[in-house]
Amino acid sequence: MYFRLPGLDIKSVMDLTSGGSPSTSSSEDVASELDNSDAMQLVRQAVLFENIELLADLFKVNPWVWNRVDRHGRTPLMLAAHNGKLNSLRTILLLSPKSLNLVNERGKTALHMASESGETGIVLELVEIGSDPMKSDKEGHCALELAQMAGHNxxxxxLIDAIQKESEDVNEAHIMLISACISGSSEAVNDILSKNMDKKQNREVIFNGRNEEDDxxxxxxxTNGHIEIVRHLLQFExxxxQNHITKDTR
Structure with a gap:
């Protein structure tokens, strides 16, 4: 079931992505260990009261706390995201960048939790630094769906704006990469790849386009004999x- 905003629905936004559906990952860092220790209780209080100095000290003394969960399945970052604690969220990400894409046993990230609780500022922050708005949880819902199901229009x-912008950026990167592969500009190729290789579904579009007829x-x-560029591209899979006209490979 898809939920609709005026003029746009989730399915049409998903179709902007390469696969037309929320993205999933086969290799994820999963936070599943419940921790009710005194240290974790202090961490949670520091998050909720945004006691940044205490939070930083606790993370430094207890470096394992970033991937432990409370009884609701929330890591410290997820707790900050769910409750709209932007300063705590920024501090945790500074001390533990891996927290960004950590999932709990339900497949939820901090972005999922911020979206379903309606924390607009947190959602924008997480998307800006690279959290994937099309990533689905174990029930198959991405952040956009969770926000709409909860009535957070x-x-x-x-999120729709962010997905559309990313789609436009990926399309532009494909065009620029093809141009660089024609001209033989290794510098341009390296620059494009250095900025756009973080998501597999984006790499597929940047390398191959969205349509069968794309270069x-x-x-x-x-075809143009640019061996150095070929070697660089072959770092990715x-x-x-296949030539879209002749169906031949070269």
């Missing part, structure tokens, strides 16, 4: 090598 609208970067580089 402002959060949903901001593919590796084929163009091979998301390439198609």
């Amino acid at each position: 402002e959060v949903a609208a901001r 593919t970067a590796l084929l163009i580089a091979c 998301e390439h198609l090598l």
